[in-house]
Amino acid sequence: MLGTLRKIVQEVNAAKDLKAALGIIVQRVKESMASQVCSVYLLDRDSGRFVLMATEGLNKKAIGKVSMAPNEGLVGLVGSREEPLNLEHASEHPRYRYFAETGEERYASFLGAPIIHHRRVLGVLVVQQKEQRQFDEGEEAFLVTMSAQLAGVIAHAEATGSISGLGRQGKSGRDTRFIGIPGAPGAAVGTALVVLPPADLEVVPDKAVTDIEAELTLFQAALESVRGDMRMLSNKLANQMRREERALFDVYLMMLEDAALGGEVSAVIRTGQWAQGALRQVVSDHVQRFEMMDDAYLRERASDVKDIGRRLLAYLQQARQQTLTYPDNTILVSEELSPAMLGDVPEGKLVGLVSVLGSGNSHVAILARALGIPTVMGAVDLPYSKVDGIELIIDGYRGEIITNPGSVLREQYAALVEEDRQLSEGLDGLRELPCETTDGYRVPLWVNTGLLADVVRAQERGAEGVGLYRTEVPFMIKERFPSEKEQLAIYREQLQAFHPLPVTMRTLDIGGDKSLSYFPIKEENPFLGWRGIRVTLDHPEIFLVQVRAMLKASEGLNNLRILLPMISGLQELEEALRLIHRAFAEVLDEGTDVQMPPVGVMIEVPAAVYLTRELARQADFISVGSNDLTQYLLAVDRNNPRVAALYDYLHPAVLEALQRVVNEAHTEGKPVSICGEMAGDPGAAMLLMAMGFDSLSMNATNLPKVKSLLRQVSLQDSRELLARVQQLDNPKIIQSTLQLSLRNLGLSRLINPGALLQS
Structure with a gap:
């Protein structure tokens, strides 16, 4: 059934709207499963009922009229239980209900699968049979797979509002x-x-136009341009290809004629569709037909049609580039x-x-x-x-x-x-004021930077230093590794901008979700792979050049701090320190007068949490990277939307790990800071201060809010709140407790708006 499934999915994806997609699904599933009925019921969010929206085999006049509540009928049972139902004798089931208005006969067999998207039930897909028959495992799996495909189609229709008019009194799928x-x-x-990305036909949207002649003129110009390109390519390759091989260009030219693809596109434009949308529609129809052919040679011709389409689209986009209105x-x-x-x-x-x-x-x-x-x-x-x-x-x-x-x-x-x-404007006056609690406790607020634009925003908001300068950003902008001289100029600019305040420069942290186009790292599991210090220790030439540039950039300023990312053990720290001391000796030998900067370790890996004390003995300071530490502790890829809801830095395990890091670092007499999204959340910052973090580093945008909140609370209140929170075992309850405490202190306007809306 895989081949059948592939063909149905292609047809559904090419459907012009939801109504057409539902029609294709019920027809094709009925044929594929040799059943007598296939129907789709969608959940109307306003009424809370499952409404018949498409059918092949029942009375089509019942579409939009027949509906049932989640506690009614077999369809309601499938939807409420959120699992398939396979019955040989449907009428004997206690939840069976007969709807005369569907014109259905007494169908004996019933197989239903819920349509679910992101944990939300959207509807039910059903097949029925007159004969008593138990649908086999393969058929059940096929229907479940089809319902999963249908879930995406329905969710897309809801997004665009095209679900309206399908028996729902014209209400669009809102919110x-x-x-x-x-x-x-x-x-x-x-x-x-x-x-749109250049020449990507699949993502061209539909767009209605009134000036049809203008679109036709644009399309004719594109046709002529591609014809010219084909002739030019054919002539250019005349000496390198045989005549029969060059016949491909003649095939392309034939496709572009008015009697072929060119004429079809013009016809669609005349219906009021813009040229790019008409081209996408015609090309996808042709591609779909070719791809569904059994003959391998003809299936390959689909790529020729795609290529023609891309070439035409490139010229159409070029012509419209100047007319984009914002x-x-x-x-x-x-x-x-x-x-x-x-x-x-x-x-x-x-x-x-x-x-x-x-x-x-x-x-x-x-x-x-x-x-x-x-x-x-x-x-x-x-x-x-x-x-x-x-x-x-x-x-x-x-x-x-x-x-x-x-x-x-x-x-x-x-x-x-x-x-x-308004809050941002009101907080501007805090710039020159220290971040000090009502009972006189000082907490330095630093910023995370990477671009020159960050520097301006940080200074406008009164940052007291840089807790994390992402050195990979200049590397990401370039098309090759920047030289020592280029890096020196970039780092000097950053150090001078904040002098005499400290600037913490993290050594190159690539891998995971941070890639360099000129240094690709292809891995099955990049977050557990070659990243951070692991890359630079394997390439000491990259590491040494970067450290030398940092040291030279700090001459006469001496506000540099070096931070090592992704450290998971003492061996890595020792090896990195050996290279830093080597670079320092080389720089001194060249006559540069610099001091040895403090070197710190980032706690991002769970292993480092348990080694904090040992690492702190050899490092000058500790800095927690809350984003990665949360990700690794909870085994949640924070860049994966499927599991994004599970990523929560207020998880009890994360809070316990952070407290442990602070205690262990302080036992060795070493300062500990934290950078990441957590430090920029005003409520979470209150907890971090209570834990004993010596400085908080955040995005410049969030700094005024954090400062405003911490200046209005006492360290004593914060420690009492932390003690309460540490007794809780649910991140949602911790979030609610935090919000309630801030409301009671009259500080609800400073709650992270994302958290506020979530509640």
């Missing part, structure tokens, strides 16, 4: 949420503008955002970013944090090619995207955006 990864904190309400409150949406895309948006119009690919550590996410633009990355389930022009809400605190928001949710987020703006 549809898609889970991604927090890229940059903040919330935004705006209009989606989809920026609405007010633009939320840029793309498969993979690039820094150049951000630069193209007119000043004052960009309010948010959504990238289907990428992680919280991608270059765009780092840039967005530096610029203070709310961002969601890794939104893999968002049907982004369909959301152009649709109203979106993005929640960069929790990594959520909400399409077609209802008025209540829109107002809630708009109020949050405005509160955030």
Whole structure:
């Protein structure tokens, strides 16, 4: 059945809307399973009932009219139990219910599978048979697989509002949420503008046009350009290919004629579709037909059609590039955002970013944090090619995207955006004030940096030093390893900008979700693979050049601190220290007058938690990387939207590990700091201060909020709150306890907005 499944999935993916997709599924599943009935029931969120939305075998007039509650009938049973139901004698089941309006006869056999997307039941897929028959395991597995495919199609339809008009009184699927990864904190309400990757037909959205002649002219120009390219290529390769091999170009030219693909695209344009959408529609129809053919040679011809389509699209996109209009409150949406895309948006119009690919550590996410633009990355389930022009809400605190928001949710987020703006303005006056509690306890607040834009924002917000300078960012921007001289200039700029305040420079931390295009690391499990200190110890030439550049950059400033990432044992620390001392000796020999900087260890790996005391004996300071430590302790990939909800730095295990690190480091008389998202959460910062962290390092955007909160609480209150929290075993209850305490102190406006909305 795998071949059958593949064909059905291809047909469904090519369907123009949800109604067509449902029609294809019920027809093809009925044929494939040789059953007499196949139906789809969807859960109407307003009424809470399963509504018949498509059928092959029952009375089609019943579509949109027949419905049942979760406690009614076999369909309701499948939906409420969230598992398949396979019955040989359906009418004998106590939950069996007969609906005369469907015109159905008494079907004996019943097989139903729930349609589930991200733990939410969307509906039920059913097949029925007159004869008494137990559907076998293979058939049951096939139906479950089909329902999983259908779940994605329905979720996409909800996102775009195209689910409306299907027996739901025209109500669109509103407040549809898609889970991604927090890229940059903040919330935004705006209009989606989809920026397409060059010449990717599959992601071209539908777009209605009124000036049909203009679209036809654009398409004809693209046709002529591709024809010219084909003739030129044919002539260019005349001496390298035989005549029969060059016949391929003649085939391409024939495809472009008005009687073939060219004419079909023009016909679709005349229906009111823009040229790019018409091209996608025609090419995907042809590709689908070729790919479903049994003959291997003909199946391969699908790639020729795709190539023609891509070439035409490239010219169409080139022609439209100049005409891209950015609405007010633009939320840029793309498969993979690039820094150049951000630069193209007119000043004052960009309010948010959504990238289907990428992680919280991608270059765009780092840039967005530096610029203070709310961002969601890794939104893999968002049907982004369909959301152009649709109203979106993005929640960069929790990594959520909400399409077609209802008025209540829109107002809630708009109020949050405005509160955030007013709060930021009100906190500007704190810049010159120290972060000191009401009972006189001082906590230095440092910033995480990587770009020059971070420096400006950090200074505007009164940072007292840099707790983490990500040296990999300059490496990510370049197309090769930067030389010692280039690195020296970059590091000097950072050290001078903050002098005399301390600047903690982390040695190159690549691998995992941080890759260099010129130094690819391909691994099955990159987060447990070759990353951080493991890479640089294996390549001492990279490590030594970087450390030498750091040391030389600190001449006359002496505010450098070196931090080693991903340390999991003493051997790595000893080897790294040996190389640092070697680089220091070399720099001194060259006549550079520098002091040996403090060298610290990042606690990111669970093994390092249990070795903190031993590591602290040899290091000058300890710094906890809360993002990775949380990820590794909970075995949750924080860049995977499927499990993002399980990533929680308020998990009791994380809090216990952090307290242990502080105690062990202090036992050895070494200072301990923390950097990561946790330090930038005002409520969590209160707990970290109570644990005894000597400094907190965070994103510059969050610094004023953290400072404001800590200046309004006492260390004593914080320690009492920590003691209460350490008795709790559920991260959600810990979150609620934290929020309640801040509300009681009159500080609810400083609660992390992501947490506030979650509650």
